[in-house]
Amino acid sequence: MIKQIDECDENNLEDKVIYWFEQYKPEYNDPLPKKKPEPEPEPIIEEPVAIVKEKKSTWRQIRPEERSTGKCLSIRVQGTHIETGEVKEWENARAAALEITGDKKRNSNVLNAAKKGNTYYGYRWKVLDTKTHKRSVKGVHKVTHVEVYYESISEAIRQIGDGSNGSGLLKSLRNPNKYTYKGFLWYYD
Numbered sequence: 445m446i447k448q449i450d451e452c453d454e455n456n457l458e459d460k461v462i463y464w465f466e467q468y469k470p471e472y473n474d475p476l477p478k479k480k481p482e483p484e485p486e487p488i489i490e491e492p493v494a495i496v497k498e499k500k501s502t503w504r505q506i507r508p509e510e511r512s513t514g515k516c517l518s519i520r521v522q523g524t525h526i527e528t529g530e531v532k533e534w535e536n537a538r539a540a541a542l543e544i545t546g547d548k549k550r551n552s553n554v555l556n557a558a559k560k561g562n563t564y565y566g567y568r569w570k571v572l573d574t575k576t577h578k579r580s581v582k583g584v585h586k587v588t589h590v591e592v593y594y595e596s597i598s599e600a601i602r603q604i605g606d607g608s609n610g611s612g613l614l615k616s617l618r619n620p621n622k623y624t625y626k627g628f629l630w631y632y633d
Contacts, residue, residue, distance in 0.1 A: 519574075521558045523567035533572065581617065583628030593633060600630075 452460050518536045523544075525532075534540035537555040542548040544565050556562075558569035578596040585591075594600035597617070601610035604626050612625040620631050 519555070519558075520572040521554060522570045522572050523554075524570070526563060526566055526568060532567075580633040581613075582631050582633045583625075584631070585628050586624055587627070592628065 520533065520535060521537050521540055522531060522533045523540060524530070532540075534543070537551040537558065538548050541550040541554045544554075544567070553564055554569060557564035558571045561568070561570060563569070578598075581594050581597055581600055583592045583594075583600065592600075594603065597610065597613060601608070601613060605613070610625075612623070613630055616623040616625040616628075616630040617632060621629060624630075
């Protein structure tokens with residue numbers, strides 16, 4: 445083993461390494477690296493590659509047989525044919541639209557015409573029933589036990605809500621006897 449330390453400048457370092465490798469050429473040494481001129485790097489021209497990722501839809505296509513009729517109030521409507529004077533009644537605007545136009549999605553046209561008394565699709569329309577989604581609510585004050593009644597949730601919010609959106613009232617209605625809104629326990633009447 446070599447125990448001698450040779451000091452030199454950085455400029456002469458490579459020459460000294462070659463000298464000592466040549467001086468002691470044991471079998472286990474790798475062959476000396478030869479100086480190769482470094483090739484100039486070729487300019488790499490990259491073309492822009494557009495990466496397109498498909499977005500997976502969280503919605504799925506609903507087949508027609510899976511579709512329901514939706515929230516249907518089933519407001520009965522009556523149509524009087526303008527030319528013949530024939531009067532027909534339907535269970536709802538959807539059935540009337542399906543029979544007259546063949547498209548059940550035209551029910552909004554029939555329903556709007558019935559509410560306003562207009563003519564549409566050759567019929568003068570009229571509403572026979574007045575149904576709404578309104579549910580009357582009752583509030584009982586938690587201290588004085590005074591009861592207040594309102595025709596709908598919207599009316600109660602307008603009367604005592606002070607500009608709030610009424611989420612506290614809805615929470616109280618969903619959990620009776622647990623939550624209060626404006627000091628009242630709320631129940632559906």
